[in-house]
Amino acid sequence: MNRVACRDFIVGLFVLAALVTIVFLSLGVGGLAYSTGTPLRLYANFDEIAGLKTRAPVVISGVKVGQVTEIVLNDDFRARVVIDVDGSLELPVDTSASIITSGVLGDRYISLMPGGEIDFLKSGEEIAFVESAVVLERLIGKLIHGAGTETE
Amino acid sequence: MVNAIQELGAKTTRFIEELGRIAVFTWLIVRAVFRPPPRIRPFIDEVFKVGVMSLVIICVSGVAVGAVLGLQGYNTLVRFGATESLGAAVGLVLFRELGPVLTALLFIGRAGSSTTAEIGTMVATEQLDGLRMMAVDPIHYVITPKALAMLFVMPLLSSLFILFGLGGGYLVGAQLMGVDPGSYISSLQNAIVFKDDILSSLIKALTFGCMVGVISTFEGYSSAPTSSGVSRATTASVVVGSVSVLIVDYLLTALMGV
Numbered sequence: 001m002n003r004v005a006c007r008d009f010i011v012g013l014f015v016l017a018a019l020v021t022i023v024f025l026s027l028g029v030g031g032l033a034y035s036t037g038t039p040l041r042l043y044a045n046f047d048e049i050a051g052l053k054t055r056a057p058v059v060i061s062g063v064k065v066g067q068v069t070e071i072v073l074n075d076d077f078r079a080r081v082v083i084d085v086d087g088s089l090e091l092p093v094d095t096s097a098s099i100i101t102s103g104v105l106g107d108r109y110i111s112l113m114p115g116g117e118i119d120f121l122k123s124g125e126e127i128a129f130v131e132s133a134v135v136l137e138r139l140i141g142k143l144i145h146g147a148g149t150e151t152e
Numbered sequence: 153m154v155n156a157i158q159e160l161g162a163k164t165t166r167f168i169e170e171l172g173r174i175a176v177f178t179w180l181i182v183r184a185v186f187r188p189p190p191r192i193r194p195f196i197d198e199v200f201k202v203g204v205m206s207l208v209i210i211c212v213s214g215v216a217v218g219a220v221l222g223l224q225g226y227n228t229l230v231r232f233g234a235t236e237s238l239g240a241a242v243g244l245v246l247f248r249e250l251g252p253v254l255t256a257l258l259f260i261g262r263a264g265s266s267t268t269a270e271i272g273t274m275v276a277t278e279q280l281d282g283l284r285m286m287a288v289d290p291i292h293y294v295i296t297p298k299a300l301a302m303l304f305v306m307p308l309l310s311s312l313f314i315l316f317g318l319g320g321g322y323l324v325g326a327q328l329m330g331v332d333p334g335s336y337i338s339s340l341q342n343a344i345v346f347k348d349d350i351l352s353s354l355i356k357a358l359t360f361g362c363m364v365g366v367i368s369t370f371e372g373y374s375s376a377p378t379s380s381g382v383s384r385a386t387t388a389s390v391v392v393g394s395v396s397v398l399i400v401d402y403l404l405t406a407l408m409g410v
Binding site: 017021030 | 196197199200203204207243307308309311312314315318338340341342344345346349350354
């Protein structure tokens with residue numbers, strides 16, 4: 001290889017390496033992979049989501065299977081959470097969803113607990129059994145209130 | 153009193169004149185890009201000069217910055233018992249701010265200044281006038297490939313900086329300080345959103361590349377044809393480039409609203 005060709009080769013290598021980096025960061029870190037393939041889209045209505053955010057992970061037995069894509073307020077003032085999970089999953093219709101906190105002050109995520117029915121949830125269906133988030137302040141409030149009535 | 157006001161007016165006018173000249177210069181470059189013949193060969197040479205030759209400083213700085221972020225982040229997070237969020241802290245800072253901004257600042261020092269000096273010397277030794285004598289447009293032949301190469305290279309360098317920064321944070325956080333490697337990576341993956349973080353990081357890098365390309369070539373092109381003129385132009389290129397990158401970074405962050 002003469003010098004010009006050698007230089008071209010190095011430039012090509014540099015551009016290639018940088019493009020691979022961008023793709024790696026987008027897919028590996030940015031979570032673009034979840035948009036490939038049709039995900040299973042489920043809805044769940046919660047009374048209280050307490051700091052659950054979009055892109056929060058959705059797990060089954062601690063394994064991440066999807067994420068929260070949208071949170072809106074329903075007509076009946078409940079939080080409607082849109083969940084996209086892996087399309088290949090077959091979740092029974094009596095699957096329940098609960099909002100859980102990792103650690104005391106950690107991030108909120110949704111945990112799915114598969115039920116025992118024979119029929120499976122289809123895309124666009126709603127998860128009927130939900131368990132809202134526990135708000136620490138409210139618990140403490142109840143505790144103080146409860147302690148107050150006891151002493152009376 | 154009148155003199156002071158007069159001085160202020162003159163300064164304002166000069167500043168606006170300068171802005172106008174940069175705008176016209178940018179327009180000349182944009183026009184030259186689409187005018188045949190395309191200058192592929194000088195463009196590739198410039199990518200080599202400003203891109204490949206900047207790799208070492210970008211990668212080394214990336215690892216160093218990532219390592220410092222990992223260490224500082226760990227020391228702060230350990231007070232709250234939240235060290236498993238270290239990946240998110242390092243990743244968000246790198247993607248949103250430090251990646252594009254530090255890459256741009258390093259790039260100005262490494263490539264922008266040398267580009268300004270090169271063009272300034274061409275002006276001082278009347279090489280650009282020589283080109284004009286031969287009916288070759290110096291903006292088309294000399295300036296455009298340099299500016300385009302900078303625009304092209306910045307997002308690439310910025311991504312590499314971020315990758316090495318994440319690696320540096322991983323080395324210090326997960327290997328040295330004992331954060332669980334799995335939670336470092338999973339908190340990183342949970343925190344980084346493609347649209348909010350990676351795309352805006354690339355947009356920032358592209359904008360900075362555009363600015364550095366225009367400013368460093370403009371300062372060289374409009375430098376006084378003396379050795380002190382070249383030195384002044386190089387200084388101006390670094391100062392104006394760095395300050396405007398930092399200001400525009402704030403504006404872009406505010407505009408993107410994340």
